[in-house]
Amino acid sequence: MITDSQPVLRLDGVTRIHGEGAGEVHALRGIGFVARPGELVAVMGPSGSGKSTLLALAGGLDTPTSGTVTVEGVELGSLNAKERARLRRTSIGYVFQDFNLIPALTAAENVALPVELDGVRTATARKAARAALAEVGLEDLADRFPDEMSGGQQQRVAIARAVVGNRRLILADEPTGALDSHTGEEVLRLLRARCDAGAAGVLVTHEARHAAWADRVVFLRDGVVIDESGADAADDLLSGKHVG
Amino acid sequence: MSRWWAGWRAALRIAARDTRRARARSALVLALLMLPVVAVSTAAVMWATYDVASDEALERRVGAGEAMIRVDPGVTRVIQRFDPDDGHGQETGRLTDPTWPEMAAALDGGPGDRPVTALRDGWISVGTSLGSTGARAIEADFDSPLIEGLFRVTEGRFAATPDEVTVNKALAERGPTLGETLTVTTVDPVTDTESVRHLEIVGIVESTRLRSARLALSRPGGFGAFDGYQHGWLVGGDPVTWDDVLRLNQVGAAVVSRSVLSNPPGLEDLPEEFAYLDDYVDDTVLIILALIATMVLIEVVLLAGPAFAVGARRQARTLALMSATGGATPAQARRVVLASAVVLGVTAGLLGTLLGIGVAWLAVPAVAQLSWEYPGPFEVPWPVLGVVAGFGLISALLAALVPAWIASRQDPVLVLAGRRGQSRPSIVMPLIGVLVFGVGVALAVAGTRQYRGEFLIAVSAIVCVLGMVMLVPLVVSGVGRLVRFGPLPLRFAGRDAARHRTRTAPAVAAVAATVAGVVALGIAMTSDAAENRETYQPRLAHGWGQVHHPGDREAVTATIRQVAPEAEFIEVSTAGAYLEFHVVGEEYPREWWSNVLDGGVIVADSVPEAVPGFPAEHRAEADRALTAGGVVVLDLTPAASGRVAVVANDWDHETGEMLDPQEYGEHPLILVAGDGEAKGPVIISTRLAQDWGLDTSSHLLVDGLSRSQAVDAEEMLAVLDAGLYVERGYREDRSILIAKLLLGLLGGVLMLGGTITATALALADARPDLATMSAVGAPPRTRRRIATSYAVVVSLTGALLGVVVGFVPGWAISVPLTHFGDSGPFFEVPWLMIGAVVLGLPVLTAAVIAATARTRLPMVARLD
Ligand SMILES: Nc1ncnc2c1ncn2[C@@H]1O[C@H](COP(=O)(O)OP(=O)(O)OP(=O)(O)O)[C@@H](O)[C@H]1O
Numbered sequence A: 001m002i003t004d005s006q007p008v009l010r011l012d013g014v015t016r017i018h019g020e021g022a023g024e025v026h027a028l029r030g031i032g033f034v035a036r037p038g039e040l041v042a043v044m045g046p047s048g049s050g051k052s053t054l055l056a057l058a059g060g061l062d063t064p065t066s067g068t069v070t071v072e073g074v075e076l077g078s079l080n081a082k083e084r085a086r087l088r089r090t091s092i093g094y095v096f097q098d099f100n101l102i103p104a105l106t107a108a109e110n111v112a113l114p115v116e117l118d119g120v121r122t123a124t125a126r127k128a129a130r131a132a133l134a135e136v137g138l139e140d141l142a143d144r145f146p147d148e149m150s151g152g153q154q155q156r157v158a159i160a161r162a163v164v165g166n167r168r169l170i171l172a173d174e175p176t177g178a179l180d181s182h183t184g185e186e187v188l189r190l191l192r193a194r195c196d197a198g199a200a201g202v203l204v205t206h207e208a209r210h211a212a213w214a215d216r217v218v219f220l221r222d223g224v225v226i227d228e229s230g231a232d233a234a235d236d237l238l239s240g241k242h243v244g
Numbered sequence B: 001m002s003r004w005w006a007g008w009r010a011a012l013r014i015a016a017r018d019t020r021r022a023r024a025r026s027a028l029v030l031a032l033l034m035l036p037v038v039a040v041s042t043a044a045v046m047w048a049t050y051d052v053a054s055d056e057a058l059e060r061r062v063g064a065g066e067a068m069i070r071v072d073p074g075v076t077r078v079i080q081r082f083d084p085d086d087g088h089g090q091e092t093g094r095l096t097d098p099t100w101p102e103m104a105a106a107l108d109g110g111p112g113d114r115p116v117t118a119l120r121d122g123w124i125s126v127g128t129s130l131g132s133t134g135a136r137a138i139e140a141d142f143d144s145p146l147i148e149g150l151f152r153v154t155e156g157r158f159a160a161t162p163d164e165v166t167v168n169k170a171l172a173e174r175g176p177t178l179g180e181t182l183t184v185t186t187v188d189p190v191t192d193t194e195s196v197r198h199l200e201i202v203g204i205v206e207s208t209r210l211r212s213a214r215l216a217l218s219r220p221g222g223f224g225a226f227d228g229y230q231h232g233w234l235v236g237g238d239p240v241t242w243d244d245v246l247r248l249n250q251v252g253a254a255v256v257s258r259s260v261l262s263n264p265p266g267l268e269d270l271p272e273e274f275a276y277l278d279d280y281v282d283d284t285v286l287i288i289l290a291l292i293a294t295m296v297l298i299e300v301v302l303l304a305g306p307a308f309a310v311g312a313r314r315q316a317r318t319l320a321l322m323s324a325t326g327g328a329t330p331a332q333a334r335r336v337v338l339a340s341a342v343v344l345g346v347t348a349g350l351l352g353t354l355l356g357i358g359v360a361w362l363a364v365p366a367v368a369q370l371s372w373e374y375p376g377p378f379e380v381p382w383p384v385l386g387v388v389a390g391f392g393l394i395s396a397l398l399a400a401l402v403p404a405w406i407a408s409r410q411d412p413v414l415v416l417a418g419r420r421g422q423s424r425p426s427i428v429m430p431l432i433g434v435l436v437f438g439v440g441v442a443l444a445v446a447g448t449r450q451y452r453g454e455f456l457i458a459v460s461a462i463v464c465v466l467g468m469v470m471l472v473p474l475v476v477s478g479v480g481r482l483v484r485f486g487p488l489p490l491r492f493a494g495r496d497a498a499r500h501r502t503r504t505a506p507a508v509a510a511v512a513a514t515v516a517g518v519v520a521l522g523i524a525m526t527s528d529a530a531e532n533r534e535t536y537q538p539r540l541a542h543g544w545g546q547v548h549h550p551g552d553r554e555a556v557t558a559t560i561r562q563v564a565p566e567a568e569f570i571e572v573s574t575a576g577a578y579l580e581f582h583v584v585g586e587e588y589p590r591e592w593w594s595n596v597l598d599g600g601v602i603v604a605d606s607v608p609e610a611v612p613g614f615p616a617e618h619r620a621e622a623d624r625a626l627t628a629g630g631v632v633v634l635d636l637t638p639a640a641s642g643r644v645a646v647v648a649n650d651w652d653h654e655t656g657e658m659l660d661p662q663e664y665g666e667h668p669l670i671l672v673a674g675d676g677e678a679k680g681p682v683i684i685s686t687r688l689a690q691d692w693g694l695d696t697s698s699h700l701l702v703d704g705l706s707r708s709q710a711v712d713a714e715e716m717l718a719v720l721d722a723g724l725y726v727e728r729g730y731r732e733d734r735s736i737l738i739a740k741l742l743l744g745l746l747g748g749v750l751m752l753g754g755t756i757t758a759t760a761l762a763l764a765d766a767r768p769d770l771a772t773m774s775a776v777g778a779p780p781r782t783r784r785r786i787a788t789s790y791a792v793v794v795s796l797t798g799a800l801l802g803v804v805v806g807f808v809p810g811w812a813i814s815v816p817l818t819h820f821g822d823s824g825p826f827f828e829v830p831w832l833m834i835g836a837v838v839l840g841l842p843v844l845t846a847a848v849i850a851a852t853a854r855t856r857l858p859m860v861a862r863l864d
């Protein structure tokens, strides 16, 4: 396991306000958050508490109203759109609730997307994509289009896309939301394995059952962290279901 | 009945709400549907307003009278349409001026008690500050109440005596004006003497009908003797019937009758010469209009189609929900899509016609400034506009047809599962497409073998395009497979295009139809130009010039030498006699015609340098033959010699009677094959011309003028009333070049429109995909690259298809167009233009899209 010293993701005093004036919504209010290599952090909280907002900020898809977001030592606020895009395709992997595969591209092409966008030759990118697909057990479906796959298969492709090219920060927003429990477990196992291999993972979820896969759980309500439990606390909470 | 209506009412309500919500897309469709409606309704209103030759504005033509009776000089008999200005024919031979009693006898069988006033109408020459100019002149009694409505006094008053005159603004701008003196020069047609009169200008008076023609009005006798004047009588009293008109025609009068024009008799009453022509013209015009309307309809339907396809897909979820939860039937799904077509089509029709009326209302005065005629009262042809507005609705319904059909076959399970693609293309449709295309080709081939096959070919063009439209979906899915190894943006664009065929196919087809039209017309024009070039007959050897109406030759040569001191002059004589040449041993006389020196027989003792295409090696031989009293002819047939018998067929230039043929005997003949296509004249020696007693005239020819010298010389010779023609070989008509440019422009605009529409819709559709790409780290320029790739896929596929389709009618139409007798047909392909269309326009379109596409990717990865 890699040392804990340098966090992969760090949020300091992050506030995000949507809208203006009367319609102002404080999605996050002065949040601090850290995810270290090898660590899977679960984010829980009621609907509207700011979980997705947190993830969007961590992925550089959104910018905070105040505060800083740092990924692998680089402060996102100091980057322009181009550099942020580059960071997303080299360092950050995103998994969405509704899969978000591109229907016009095959499974392999979807997985190869970040690599190919980074300017790697198509053939090389395909090779990397096939390796990532093999990791999620889908090498046989490489040339299928998303329409021709089941939901679980699609989400596994999405995870392969999030990890391809050895990225160190995986952000997953309710990746199991649209899956049955068995397939959901399968997806979480893949995430866990990726973190054990050295990546930092952030998993947004509703279900306490899924939080058991995490090393740490962060609870959000109305845009603030109301509770944070270490790995041990989570173990206590759900005794008997320990996973290394 | 009521339930049927209820279903539609719900559909219309959903459609109306949807139309308001998807504002951008609705605006796009509205614009596409409205454009032709606006154009055609503007044209219809303008046409109706300017069409004053019918029963409108009759006071401008017959004043307060019942009819205007006009006799042109020398005319003995007339056949006319109901309105003689729409067409009339004349027989001449009258030696005396027509008189009112003569007309009255034809009209009323004797000198009735009709009110009548006489007008004389002709041309005069008036002095201006720069020299002189021509003007139309009318003498009339302006006190007659019958004349009211023909003229309008804008300043001063009418002429009261023959020593006074009024001019219109157009003439006053060129010469003397109110309060000054007008100097009029007229030529007496009988004595041929010139007389000059000085008239005082007492008013500015306009014709109510003619705007820009220069006009002078005076009392009878004011202009002295006219040259070639027309007599006219404005009559009042009883209505002048069509029978009256026909009787007046018999004495040489053309008649504009108020009662005939207000209530035209049946077409069967027209003289048969016109009845036949009327039919022909009407058919032709109708067929052409129908063809144009069909083409426009196809184009509009194809351009608007993608937007309806997207709209239908956006509604698919609602429809699927309706069918899953409320048991909505396929018919209801279809109805919702068609209802949006009804909403948009009706709006486009109404708005478009209103806009058209507005544009016409603004344009009429502006166009009047440019026209020689005053427009009639503003007139809106409501029935025509009704049809035009209906066109908007029909095109909308047609454009929505395929999306509606697909919506009704939607599988709700797939739709609700969020699958955004489309099923595999059916194979039946392309098969039918191939069949239809084959029929189109067959029609085109048939058209080339038939008299007046142009219509068949035009129909074949439409059939070919329809066949192609059915093939496009297959081609588009082929493209989706073809891009597999392309770079990411192209791969995405090509696959996405193939997956959304109902959106892509009409756009590709619209581009293809446009390109097909451009290619077909381009081939037609180029082939036509090729024919003109190949069959061009030079009038002189290259670089030689001919002075027309040289008059004072000393002055002309001096003038030309001023601009071109090096110029060389020669004089060449021709004989104007009509000679027939019978080559001994041949059954029929030879027809030797040429463009050289106005087609006359050249009289010379050696072949003049200025004769075009005369091969140098035959010159000596030809010169020897001429001195020996032979006949030399430049012909396409190989050089040969023999003997030729010459016969003169001439007529008496006074009486017009043929004279007895005069035989000039047999003479040695030398036929010389010309260089290239040059058909040369017949050349005879001066001695032969003298022997036969032929009248000759001499032409002044000049060599050695550069282009700019020729232009200068021409301008200076105009002062001497002389003209100059310099042979420069075949040169493409400027109007063809302009037509080609306009064609390219129109094609470019339509192509751009189709491509941009499709690309914008595709980008809107691809929003979730773009958001995903952004989330996985696509750089901002990815959106632009995808947009550009999309534009390239649509325009290039369309252009290539269009070229193939356009070749069929293009080749076919070149046959009747360039085939006369044994010359032609000519077929030439404008490769440069096609290259520009196939490569240039897609590049241009892609560039426009690349320049305008936003680079910002949608950031938040939410599905709409
Ligand atoms: N683009 C936006 N504009 C305005 N308000 C927004 C926007 N995005 C989110 N919000 C608001 O910010 C708050 C946090 O939203 P967020 O999506 O982060 O919640 P969440 O915890 O992910 O909820 P859920 O569990 O339902 O997904 C909510 O009140 C939401 O309404």
Ligand SMILES: [Mg+2]
Binding pocket: A051, A052, A053
């Ligand atoms: Mg959320």
